Amino acid sequence: MTQAHPVVAAALQQALVDLTDLSLQGKQAHWNIEGPGFRSLHLHLDEIIDEVRLAADDVAERMAAIEVAPDGRAATVAATSLVDPMEPGFLPTDKTARQYEERLLGVAERIKATLDPVDEHDHLSNDLLIGIATGLEKQAWMLRAATKDLN
Amino acid sequence: MTQAHPVVAAALQQALVDLTDLSLQGKQAHWNIEGPGFRSLHLHLDEIIDEVRLAADDVAERMAAIEVAPDGRAATVAATSLVDPMEPGFLPTDKTARQYEERLLGVAERIKATLDPVDEHDHLSNDLLIGIATGLEKQAWMLRAATKDLN
């Protein structure tokens, strides 16, 4: 059976925690935005959250498949996530989009930094992480495109 | 327009935080269970999580509708949730079911304790909370039935 190398286990656990946090910050954004373009972004955030939750699920179940217990409890997430929290309270749409785009790209960057080390020990986990990072970067572009400074 | 009484605002914010935590603990359970009945509970937990996430969404959007900013960020959840975390690591199915049933009933109890005070100020929020608590108690029964001591 697959033996989980510590490098792989650590990369997956960090991805799980970051993706979980990303889904919570996404919901926070979904509920608190206001201003022009509200509805469009309100709906778009929910699509991103669905994709992020699915990614977290895939990561956690890959961990279980290689016999590492995933930890996605609130306290663990709050303590170890590298995602900055969104600002509290109602938030204008453009600020929301920019803040969330940064967080999406941040998680994508951290995942990409683990690809080569992970690939040395586990081609299967590597392939899974590539797919997730590609999705995060695409969603980030869509938020970026919506808030481009055109002056 | 509806004026949000502090009693209503507080009850909804606490429900939001508890329900969000419940969804995270549910996922933790979904990924870490093992033992007889694994698959059945693995799938059942995902149905409960869908229902709990929907409830959190309805609560947060009711808050926004009465002009209270909902706060569902990881740090806020970790700091103010009244839900006990699940045990870490892989967990047998029966223990998982019993622990999660307790958490479901705990949230239902706390919501029921706010029904009369909330109803004094806001019939609409009250009606929403009643529906959520009914659902939690029904799901708790299904977990309880599965782990009843029959001796």
Add this chain to the structure above:
Amino acid sequence: MTQAHPVVAAALQQALVDLTDLSLQGKQAHWNIEGPGFRSLHLHLDEIIDEVRLAADDVAERMAAIEVAPDGRAATVAATSLVDPMEPGFLPTDKTARQYEERLLGVAERIKATLDPVDEHDHLSNDLLIGIATGLEKQAWMLRAATKDLN
């Protein structure tokens, strides 16, 4: 138009009453089971009930088609059904499965005993009853398999 022979009419009316009772006992079981494997059996029973209700409907409408008035009222069912009632109150899953399997097989046996006499007068009703009995025996196997003594 088809003339309903008394043998055919009696066989169909008995099947109707037994199948109706089987659906009520199935719901009783669906609500009152508890113990390991609860959810799996809880859901399975609902599938069986759907199939049994459909069978009762087909039998009753065949009766109407050959101009015999079907009688599926509660009092008639209680008085003429040959299905033993389930035990009252909450019931462990294994006991539930065994009791309900017996009832399924009992109805199937009684239907099979009428096949040859019915076929003498009405090939069409015979064909309908064969399909119903096959379905009941298959469902009985699935319940039996789940409670096989493996020691």
Add this chain to the structure above:
Amino acid sequence: MTQAHPVVAAALQQALVDLTDLSLQGKQAHWNIEGPGFRSLHLHLDEIIDEVRLAADDVAERMAAIEVAPDGRAATVAATSLVDPMEPGFLPTDKTARQYEERLLGVAERIKATLDPVDEHDHLSNDLLIGIATGLEKQAWMLRAATKDLN
């Protein structure tokens, strides 16, 4: 955990028995009607039956959720239901509609009479029963409208 008050338990058990009987009488009507408007009522009755069966299910599962064992077996239904049986044999459509409308309203009236006592002990069961009674009264109107004496 919710403690079931005897008033609540009794109201729910009676509702369960009446709704179950209502579904059996509805099927009896569905199979035995004849005369003008046959098909329309034949199909309408099946929609009512689906709704009534769902209501019975919700009541029984609420009982289980508050730890009261529901009893919906044929003998119990025949012995304790307060619903009058439909006339036996084939029945004209208008008579069928009028008889079944009375039975629907009868069950709705009995449920409404329990609302205030139940609400004293259990807001959640009360909310469930309100929804069921509203549905029964709407279906009763549709049957009544079809048989109004227009002279």
Add this chain to the structure above:
Amino acid sequence: MTQAHPVVAAALQQALVDLTDLSLQGKQAHWNIEGPGFRSLHLHLDEIIDEVRLAADDVAERMAAIEVAPDGRAATVAATSLVDPMEPGFLPTDKTARQYEERLLGVAERIKATLDPVDEHDHLSNDLLIGIATGLEKQAWMLRAATKDLN
């Protein structure tokens, strides 16, 4: 490969022609009815026609499977069908229902008369014809129920 006995071939060809004619008379009825219950019967006839067309298709493809060329062309149908044509022009609903019920039962009777001879040579065609006749008799009942003389 299956050798088609002339008895089987003849029974299937006659069933094909009668079923095809039944579908044309059904459409004629569907377009020309008028009077109370119009819409209900208008829709019901289309359901019967769908079922009858499917039956014709099954018969013709069974013929091809046993290497007998089916003939369902207009002239053949007009010349050999044993179904009486509907009255021309707009037709009251009750008359329509009664005329079409007779035609359904007529085809069912003729098919049933061929069951035993066919079964001697081909169990498979026999089984197909049984299913078709059962369906025709059920639809005939539904039309008959709607026009029952209730005085």
Add this chain to the structure above:
Amino acid sequence: MTQAHPVVAAALQQALVDLTDLSLQGKQAHWNIEGPGFRSLHLHLDEIIDEVRLAADDVAERMAAIEVAPDGRAATVAATSLVDPMEPGFLPTDKTARQYEERLLGVAERIKATLDPVDEHDHLSNDLLIGIATGLEKQAWMLRAATKDLN
């Protein structure tokens, strides 16, 4: 860009107002009918209303496409519609069907009277109105067929 000729603008605005009124009278009928055939007409009216609302939408959006502001507000409808209101209060099914059939045909006639003048200036609006009138006449036939005097 398409220049809207006054003849076209006026024809579309009148169609919009008449179709909107037709949908309101249709709902009035849907809620207030009673008597034999109630359910069939109750459901049929809802299908007609869906079709009529869609037609109103198509007309209004064609107006916007040719830069004419559509006016479908309650006061405008009440003041300029050429559709007679239904009788108030509960209404027998046959009277309802006849009254609503007249209103459907009235709107169809007024639309057909504008086809040639509109076609001189705008083939596209003409094609849209033809489709709408065809639909209204088909629905009128179905109501008419149901109330034909058969004596």
Add this chain to the structure above:
Amino acid sequence: MTQAHPVVAAALQQALVDLTDLSLQGKQAHWNIEGPGFRSLHLHLDEIIDEVRLAADDVAERMAAIEVAPDGRAATVAATSLVDPMEPGFLPTDKTARQYEERLLGVAERIKATLDPVDEHDHLSNDLLIGIATGLEKQAWMLRAATKDLN
């Protein structure tokens, strides 16, 4: 059978008229908006209209169920609705959203003012109106969030 108290009848008739008008004003807005955010609001208004039409339907059918004839004809709506008409002609998106949000909240407020008096006589109608008002306030928030002045 339920006896309709005049207080209940009046509250439901006013709600019916206001909701019907709200759906017409919503369509007017849907067709005449222009400016930034056009498409998002154009689609959102159609979702609100669907919800409002369903609410009007539920209110009218509750009235029929308690034997009060609903009146939703154009003239009645124009004469008794308390909803202010939208401005005529093409209208900028922000103005449209603000005007329609006010109308949604106005109807919600008027419904909420009738809740306690209605509940004294009819728990079932009260429950229906609570659900409708909750929906209107949620939709109003979504329009408000989209037009928040962020300076």
Add this chain to the structure above:
Amino acid sequence: MTQAHPVVAAALQQALVDLTDLSLQGKQAHWNIEGPGFRSLHLHLDEIIDEVRLAADDVAERMAAIEVAPDGRAATVAATSLVDPMEPGFLPTDKTARQYEERLLGVAERIKATLDPVDEHDHLSNDLLIGIATGLEKQAWMLRAATKDLN
């Protein structure tokens, strides 16, 4: 109400009879083809038949809408259709495709010849016939393309 001009009535009745015959010849072809490309044409013919049957239905219901009784009975079809019968017995695919293509084009040509005379009296029937002929010509192309002589 629309008055049906004899020219319109005759054109529609002939179209009805031809389309009905086309559907019967199509089924004959569907059952009797054999040779290379069998399955593809077998399935394609069923799609054409669905479209042709729908066209016949639209024509017949347009006739009823303008108060002309449609006649689609087998004897009428056999006596007045202008469609040549397919050859009897099993038939090679290419011959089948060519024979059926000719019949499709023949019906399209006859319908097109009636367009201008019909349009003089009834724009609505004209529009319906245009749509039908367009569909027939498209299906004919697909059959022709499949049997093109490529030498």
Add this chain to the structure above:
Amino acid sequence: MTQAHPVVAAALQQALVDLTDLSLQGKQAHWNIEGPGFRSLHLHLDEIIDEVRLAADDVAERMAAIEVAPDGRAATVAATSLVDPMEPGFLPTDKTARQYEERLLGVAERIKATLDPVDEHDHLSNDLLIGIATGLEKQAWMLRAATKDLN
């Protein structure tokens, strides 16, 4: 409970093995065909395989229902199946169709030979086998029709 007669058990086990082999040979054919009509047959084979797999499943579960353990393991299939293997390697479409048609008919013939002996002991298994053989013969016709020598 049903007692499985050895004749019935043997007939079902042989049918299971033959049907399983038929599905493997079908996949072999699906992957290795090439030449004119490739895609059509490639897709058709997958439909046949779905039907054959379903038949194998039904047979195996009937065996379990009468308490005979089905054996569908690769070695058992290879050793006891009476189906000839397809030729290895890429294979022209016509050859593929002819070879697979023979195999379908071979299995159907062997099943038909067991019908009467099986029916003596078990009407239910007999009915199941009739349905399977009918399906195989229909699929065989469709392959045969596609490769008929037309010279």
Add this chain to the structure above:
Amino acid sequence: MTQAHPVVAAALQQALVDLTDLSLQGKQAHWNIEGPGFRSLHLHLDEIIDEVRLAADDVAERMAAIEVAPDGRAATVAATSLVDPMEPGFLPTDKTARQYEERLLGVAERIKATLDPVDEHDHLSNDLLIGIATGLEKQAWMLRAATKDLN
């Protein structure tokens, strides 16, 4: 068979080329827009593209039906399309909407200019082109409404 007049052939070929180009420019816009309202327009453009591609398909298949070979290859499109290319590179949302609206209207105008000449020779192609032009004008309005100068 339909003989394609050169006027008809030319009008259809030009429409095919313009519609194909419109779909490519639409994808260019879909990928390169940025700025406020990004997501809404991004999605709207994809709906327009689907509609435009379907129109191109209908035109090309009408050409084939009247035996004119359609030419939609990249070089032909680039050489003969009358649609101006979009500006290269990322493009602000408002500019994108205005540029694409002009292109939609340009194609609609060119198609409308061919309607009368085409109708002289081919009513069927004329009807097809009317439907396409109506769709293009409706989509153009939606883009125009979103960029209206409101000062």
Add this chain to the structure above:
Amino acid sequence: MTQAHPVVAAALQQALVDLTDLSLQGKQAHWNIEGPGFRSLHLHLDEIIDEVRLAADDVAERMAAIEVAPDGRAATVAATSLVDPMEPGFLPTDKTARQYEERLLGVAERIKATLDPVDEHDHLSNDLLIGIATGLEKQAWMLRAATKDLN
């Protein structure tokens, strides 16, 4: 065109044979299990089998795409598969789950051992095999979790 290196061809052929055998052993298990958790595992096995069959299909079609003839016939599978057969006869659920988990992991291990050699010659086949192995390991975890020894 892609040239298939013998290393790639051999790896794919072995994977095809192992996956085919895995699907047969899975069906054997699906039909013969009995004991606690029967239904859950019975259904789970069917999901795994669907996934395994799809994988076999993808492998075989990749082989064809690089011009290697896949061989999945029963005799080839029986002779060259490296999957151990399941035990014959009815089998307890836990034993079934453990035996099948081992077989899933065995196939995954053998596929993983070929990844690097395959990747040297064909990135595309490598990517396909990675996806398949990831799926097998995930399914193995779910079976393992269900049978974990918790003492």
Add this chain to the structure above:
Amino acid sequence: MTQAHPVVAAALQQALVDLTDLSLQGKQAHWNIEGPGFRSLHLHLDEIIDEVRLAADDVAERMAAIEVAPDGRAATVAATSLVDPMEPGFLPTDKTARQYEERLLGVAERIKATLDPVDEHDHLSNDLLIGIATGLEKQAWMLRAATKDLN
């Protein structure tokens, strides 16, 4: 944020242009084929086109995600695509299949040649291109299999 290396940008832009051209040539083929197997290939080409369009979309959106403006305008495609145009005019099926298979393989080859250089700078784009090339090769096989010279 991801920095797009020129090698990656160039590979993606070329893939975009080639895939867009492939979709246009595919439509050309879809409309102009004729001869044996027409319908099968006509439908197959549309499936390939859907897959190719989706691939173009994924490539263009990956470019935007890494901040490179994609260029898919008609002139750019005509000028820089490396795909040879299909022959003009109606084209026999076998020639169509062979010509289009070559173009599919050509694009796949050019994409595969960029995999290693792209992978040096961007694992994510590399993974996307692998998936696209695998799909093109599979579709090419299906066309190739259909036109294999079997002599």
